[in-house]
Amino acid sequence: MEIQLSSFASSSFLLIILGLVGCLFEPTTGRHGRVHGGIATYWGQNIREGRLTTACATGKFQIVNIGFLSTFGDGQPPQVNLTRHCNPICNGCWNVSAGIVNCQNDGVKVMLSIGGPHGNYSLSSAAEALDLADYIWNNFLYGHSTSPRPFGYAPVDGVDFRIERGEFSPYYTLLARRLHDYGRQWGRKVYLTAAPRCHFPDNYLTQSLHTGLFDYVWVRFFDDQKCQYNSGNPSGFQSSWMRWIHSIPARKFYLGIPASEEAGEGYVAPSVLMRKVLPFVKRSASYGGVMLFDLSNDVQTNYSSLISGRV
Ligand SMILES: *[C@@H]1O[C@H](CO)[C@@H](O)[C@H](O)[C@H]1NC(C)=O
Numbered sequence: 001m002e003i004q005l006s007s008f009a010s011s012s013f014l015l016i017i018l019g020l021v022g023c024l025f026e027p028t029t030g031r032h033g034r035v036h037g038g039i040a041t042y043w044g045q046n047i048r049e050g051r052l053t054t055a056c057a058t059g060k061f062q063i064v065n066i067g068f069l070s071t072f073g074d075g076q077p078p079q080v081n082l083t084r085h086c087n088p089i090c091n092g093c094w095n096v097s098a099g100i101v102n103c104q105n106d107g108v109k110v111m112l113s114i115g116g117p118h119g120n121y122s123l124s125s126a127a128e129a130l131d132l133a134d135y136i137w138n139n140f141l142y143g144h145s146t147s148p149r150p151f152g153y154a155p156v157d158g159v160d161f162r163i164e165r166g167e168f169s170p171y172y173t174l175l176a177r178r179l180h181d182y183g184r185q186w187g188r189k190v191y192l193t194a195a196p197r198c199h200f201p202d203n204y205l206t207q208s209l210h211t212g213l214f215d216y217v218w219v220r221f222f223d224d225q226k227c228q229y230n231s232g233n234p235s236g237f238q239s240s241w242m243r244w245i246h247s248i249p250a251r252k253f254y255l256g257i258p259a260s261e262e263a264g265e266g267y268v269a270p271s272v273l274m275r276k277v278l279p280f281v282k283r284s285a286s287y288g289g290v291m292l293f294d295l296s297n298d299v300q301t302n303y304s305s306l307i308s309g310r311v
Pocket residue numbers: 081082083118
């Protein structure tokens with residue numbers, strides 16, 4: 001009896017030690033091996049979503065992408081477009097800094113998203129890519145600009161590549177490398193993230209993603225019948241997810257979905273997401289969470305509240 005007790009005591013001691021070691025080395029793996037993810041979203045494309053500060057203060061988001069820097073290349077001066085939130089001409093978006101700082105103080109990472117579905121952007125030479133890297137470093141990251149910085153003084157945490165228009169360009173890879181190198185040179189972590197479409201490979205982004213420099217990849221599982229989630233036949237979705245996580249060397253992958261039926265084809269009801277989709281993607285060690293596109297849709301449907309804590 002005594003022997004049994006003491007072996008029970010020492011094995012539970014061992015379990016506790018193992019549990020502690022587990023906590024130290026795998027902060028995202030919870031009890032019973034369940035992976036906990038976060039929610040990422042996009043802010044900037046619709047005034048109804050409200051202020052950045054308010055979104056971050058809800059505590060629901062881990063990362064917010066500010067979209068978009070949607071004009072660059074082809075001789076055009078780079079320009080952000082935050083629709084009716086503010087007008088970057090005449091320095092009208094300077095106080096986005098307040099939102100960035102408030103978010104960061106709430107533990108939310110803030111990214112500048114370049115590209116987007118509507119802009120006029122391209123990179124047609126190495127020189128253009130290097131110029132854009134300089135512009136981004138000096139105007140949104142840790143550098144200094146002689147002209148006013150569009151979002152004011154506060155640096156964002158990194159740059160999100162949402163490239164989905166124009167000709168294929170090999171120079172986005174150079175842009176990513178240059179931003180990464182600037183960070184190393186100045187002792188700063190510059191997060192790099194990307195939003196490829198789900199059909200593998202994404203023509204615009206796969207080459208850049210193969211560099212292994214990207215931290216988070218939110219694959220857009222929408223607006224594509226072949227790989228968006230289809231409850232009748234989830235195999236296209238499942239094989240696409242597996243293909244992405246096994247082909248691309250990135251730290252974490254997020255399931256990108258529309259936050260409302262209007263936000264894109266391939267909307268998945270929150271109950272279906274939790275019952276059918278999350279159990280599948282959470283089996284992957286590199287699962288990072290869910291990306292909801294976008295915040296203006298989320299505030300209508302309350303999607304993030306419905307899945308919060310279950311991601
Ligand atoms: C900014 O983006 C919106 C939405 O994509 C577009 O309707 C608008 O024309 C753009 N504004 C400018 C100045 O390019």
